[in-house]
Amino acid sequence: MKEVKIEKCPFCGGEEFIETIVSSYGSVYLHPVPKGGFRSAALFVTVCRDCGSVVRAYCKTPEKLYSKKERRDS
Ligand SMILES: [Zn+2]
Secondary structure, eight states: OOOOOOOSOTTTOOOOEEEEEEOGGGOEEOSSOOTTOOOEEOEEEEEETTTOOEEEEEESOGGGTSOHHHHHHO
16 A cells, blocks of 8 residues: 655644544445455544644555456456
């Protein structure tokens, strides 16, 4: 997975961020549900410490949703 670096909050210009994980409810599921059942990955959000805006929401394990092999085929 490519690494994304956030330098500045696009909303307030703040430079301090908090990494948080959205648990239980916040998982992302692949839709429509593929053969073999549900696949989910935990959702992480980066929050600006100055204004509280969610600067980024992402999954650390996109491979859990789609393996690289599957992506190549489609
Ligand atoms: Zn901010």
